[in-house]
Amino acid sequence: NAGVTQTPKFRILKIGQSMTLQCTQDMNHNYMYWYRQDPGMGLKLIYYSVGAGITDKGEVPNGYNVSRSTTEDFPLRLELAAPSQTSVYFCASRPQLTGESKAFFGQGTRLTVV
């Protein structure tokens, strides 16, 4: 199993450009999450999804959009990129279980907006 795969690994965007960060998982997990991590800081939840067709806002959703048309994919869209969106973005997924349902993380996408 590949687990959670994020593409691209690195990207430089100019201010005002848009892009989509891809996230796919092959574990048939219902729950998926997008986080951003600013340098030396913790992870902030951007959006999450409890299943295909369902998405919800996290702590810092402004400037981002998501969709969840399939169980496997959870892309994150940046419209009109701003320098404040320079960060490392992590996608995570977890199964629909009670108890120890830990989140599995992708390797991250390092985004720089110049």
Place this chain on the structure above:
Amino acid sequence: AQKITQTQPGMFVQEKEAVTLDCTYDTSDQSYGLFWYKQPSSGEMIFLIYQGSYDEQNATEGRYSLNFQKARKSANLVISASQLGDSAMYFCAMRENRDDKIIFGKGTRLHILP
């Protein structure tokens, strides 16, 4: 309101000593889970340990244990016999079962000294 508080931005510990990383949380939910993740300099997120709100025993995983004090809303991570490879950022996280968000603290950077 911040839901996960890690008050130690950085810690220096001598190799082979035990170390406790503090985590307090805030929730009105009766059913929740607490996690610790390790993030080495490579940037990946590594799951360490989980504690459920209804678990009566403290969780243990090898050299890691979670000191869960429900009434005080604390979930401290204890690493016994620290090793150089334990140098990393450590994040405490909580999942409230009512909405399935997973929220992270700001982290503690642990330095193990030889």
